[in-house]
Amino acid sequence: MSKKILLIILTITLIVSLGWTEGKQEEKGVIYLRMYYPVGVAGALAKLMDSMVADFNKSQNEVYVESIFAGGYREAMEKAQTAFLAGKPPDVAVLDAPTLLTLLDINAIIPLDTFIDQEGGKSYVDEFIPAFMKIARHDGKIWSIPWQRSTPILYYNRDFFREVGLDPEKPPATWDDLRNYSRKLTKTDTSGQVSRWGVEIAINFWLFKPLLLQAGGELDNEAGTKISIDTPESRVVFNFLLGMANEKIMPAVKQWAETVNDFTAGVTGILYNSTGALTHIRKSTKYDFNTAFLPAYKRRVCIEGGGNFFIFKTTKTHEAAAWKFIKWMTKPENTARWSLGSGYIPVKKAAFNIPEYKEYTDKWPQALTAYKQLMEVDTERNMMTHRVNEIVKLVNSTTEEIMGGADLDATLKQAQAKADKILEAYQ
């Protein structure tokens, strides 16, 4: 009898103790770091990241980094937050840059100014493309280092431009051009069914914010404590979009990935999307296409986006080791290597002089459009607020409601009230 009891107790202890087994132990003298990283499209990019991290590990013998693929941006943030709450945050992570305020709210990350000062302070910061540093700053400190950065750009199908008699070297420069070109590019069959759209703009705050800025509006404030959506400018944007949807030259509601597939399949003539989609589009379309700046309206303006490196609060030695890793990853040759594989914009100016990268941009001048846009056009910050995931969902679903036919005034009013409620702790 007592044997049975013993057996039961042993089984329970065994099961419980399994939970406490540790993963890899730090070897003597080597600092072991865990890095979370997201990539939009798994596979090729994850392999590239792993091989870059392996090269870093080979390049020195003080720090060993384990790269942990964490899904998309949202999943990576969920995992990092959960791990932080459980007391085991990653040492370093690539996360969507606007999550900065959330990471500060939960007190998870460290400022990087001390490290930056060691590298030469301002001169080190100046090595980066200035538009990418905006979103890293908050309260006079720098909290993250740019890594995979992008801007929305315009893709257009030159074959279709030629077919309908448009100049393939003259992409639409204004909203009016965009509408007129789209009318020409749209193909409708005898039953009234659209077989080719003029333009596709996916429902996404990241494409909505530049439109709003172009119309002279504002979305998030500098401090990230308020968004303004119930404004005359947002009505201008929605009326412009609804106009094109009602004319049947643009589909009213399409999701991000669908629009990219539509462009590569020739279902749309013009596409709003990230420069990060360039490599994918280049490899999967048979059409002759080009990239261009976003069309302007009252202002010629765009925004930036993408992921940055953050260092989580751990120990002094781990934080310093994480910085060493980030410094290596953002060397011009390495940021160029990441761009070649992904289509993201190199984050350092010097990367554009790396021979391999020059060779690439000579062959694919489309890749330079985003960089030129950053340098020549006003570039504002990506939408960054506290509780940003909720605000993102709110802006997206408000757009979906309005494009789906809901009453404009009532929907905007309700959205504003919801936004104020979400951010009420910061008023």
Next chain:
Amino acid sequence: MLKKLKPYLYLLPALFFLIIFTYYPVFRAIYLSFFKWNTSYPSKVFTGFSNYIDLFKNPDFWKVLKNSVIYSLSTIVISMSLALFLAIQVNKVLFMSSFYKVALFYPTVIPMAAAALIWKWMYIPDYGLLDFFLGKLGFPNINWLNNAKIALWSIIAVGIWKYIGYYMILFLAGLQNIPKSLIDAAIVEGANGRQRFSYVIFPMISSYTFFIFIINIINSLQAIDQVYIMTQGGPANSTNLIVYYIYEQAFRFWNRGIGATLTTILIIFLLVLVSFIFRSIGRRVYYEV
């Protein structure tokens, strides 16, 4: 003494897991539902019933609830009646009957995540499989997942398609367990097809029907995979179901307090529902001895 304790000792391992994975989380959720706990309040603040009041005032919550009720009711009614109909037909079929069984059961063995991906591709507007064939037949294209009025029904269709084969197999087992003599007796007494179904067949399979009804409720309230993969609750929350909403609030938005409140509401709702079902319908079920 030990003799009396013995059965409890045997229950201990199971109880251990129940406590850790069921009872503790349930009570923890109820406890947390009284706190404001999100990224604006990183350390939790006791606020009484304010989470409940916030939710009841939030139109999104009511929309999610409405979606969940529509989803559950329609999947239950449609998939159960279709499954029963198919089971009766398959039961009559003599030629290639295993082929039909396998064909209808097939969706059950595909993981929901994979099935959702396949359906997402079929639902692609304009050139997806469904729109392609609709176009060939001369129908207008339908934007299956992006139209707020249709998207929920597209999700429901996947839910029905996924489970119908499983329910059909269960119904079939019930039908084949009915003693042939009962049916023969009914025929001798002059009962027609409809009478045979309503007075003999249906009462005889009532324990199966009840079981399928219960797992159907569970399956429909647990629906999250296809929402996560196909629509992420959109467009405009039109396909957001209760479990996905909990996930979204608790993990994506990090609103731990609201997530716990939603969980508590779901638990209470399920307790009331299940006890009601067992008291009202459960008693009328015939279990053969």
